[in-house]
Amino acid sequence: MHRDVALKWVIELSSCGSTCFQVGMLLRHWSVLAKKDVITALSKKFSDFGISKDQKRSALFKLEKRGLIRVTRLKGTNPTVVVIDGSISSSRNFGTQQKSQLTNLSEGLYFLHRDISLEWVKELSSCGSTCFQVGMLLRYWSVLEKADIIAATSKKFSVFNISKDQKRSALFELEERGLIQVMRNKGANPRVVVVEKSGLSTHACRI
Numbered sequence: 582m583h584r585d586v587a588l589k590w591v592i593e594l595s596s597c598g599s600t601c602f603q604v605g606m607l608l609r610h611w612s613v614l615a616k617k618d619v620i621t622a623l624s625k626k627f628s629d630f631g632i633s634k635d636q637k638r639s640a641l642f643k644l645e646k647r648g649l650i651r652v653t654r655l656k657g658t659n660p661t662v663v664v665i666d667g668s669i670s671s672s673r674n675f676g677t678q679q680k681s682q683l684t685n686l687s688e689g690l691y692f693l694h695r696d697i698s699l700e701w702v703k704e705l706s707s708c709g710s711t712c713f714q715v716g717m718l719l720r721y722w723s724v725l726e727k728a729d730i731i732a733a734t735s736k737k738f739s740v741f742n743i744s745k746d747q748k749r750s751a752l753f754e755l756e757e758r759g760l761i762q763v764m765r766n767k768g769a770n771p772r773v774v775v776v777e778k779s780g781l782s783t784h785a786c787r788i
Contacts, residue, residue, distance in 0.1 A: 583613050583693040590649065590666045591721075595741035597643050599710035602741075604632060604640035605649060606717060608662055610693050620662045622652075630706035630713075696724055701760065701777055708754050715743060715751035716760060719773055733763075734770045 586609050594605040607630055611620050622641060624634045632640075641660060644650045651663045692702040697720050705716040718741055722731045733752060735745045743751075752771060755761045764772040 583609070585609070585613055585666075586693065587666050590664075592741060593647065594644070594649060595714065595743075597640075597647055597649075598742075599714045600632070600636050601640045601643050602714045602717075603630065603706070603710045604637060605644055606693070606713075607632070608650065608664060612664055613693060618663055620664075622660045622662050624659065630703065631709070632706075694720075694724055696720070698777055701775075704758065704778075705755070705760060708751075708758055708760075711743070711747050712751045712754050714741065715748060716755055718743070719761065719775060723775060729774055730764075731773045731775075732770055733773050 591606075594602050597605070604627070607627065608620055608622070611626070612618065622637060624637055627633075627637045641650070641652050641662065645652045649665055651665055653661045653663075690699060691697055692699050702717075705713050708716070715738070718738065719731055719733070722737065723729070733748065735748060738744075738748045752761070752763050752773065756763045759776055759778065761776055762774045764774075
């Protein structure tokens with residue numbers, strides 16, 4: 582993922598539920614995209630990723646209660662949000678490679694990392710919040726391990742509060758949507774390959 586997004590923050594985010602995970606990751610994406618600490622939480626922006634107004638409101642309250650964000654609410658306006666993550670470094674201090682990544686994000690091509698196309702994430706969002714969480718974790722491990730094939734072990738998912746049944750169901754759904762390919766062998770954890778319909782290379786350039 583992007584260097585601004587700490588693993589500790591994502592693990593805490595996962596404990597809030599899949600809808601909160603989706604809302605939180607979208608907030609991080611828009612923060613990086615806008616190069617701003619304060620994000621306006623527009624319902625229209627969330628609706629593009631399958632999040633309703635009520636889901637947004639509920640998730641913001643939960644994330645604020647967990648200390649993951651700070652929300653400013655004014656009557657008659659959309660709330661503004663600041664992400665609380667002690668590991669955040671200013672995007673203005675990025676080197677050449679990170680500036681290149683931010684340029685690609687601002688062009689609307691990628692989601693938090695140049696290996697992850699925005700088109701893929703929007704399709705992922707249409708599968709529901711649990712699928713979104715499973716899909717983003719698969720992309721995270723692919724980037725982390727620099728591998729096209731990811732071992733989808735239940736132990737790895739459990740760290741992010743995804744059960745074995747949720748994993749199984751999400752993998753079937755994502756495979757049905759053509760977002761991943763799953764290789765299954767009896768008695769072994771499934772192995773997954775992400776399918777990018779846009780033709781963008783999964784390992785074109787590592788950040």
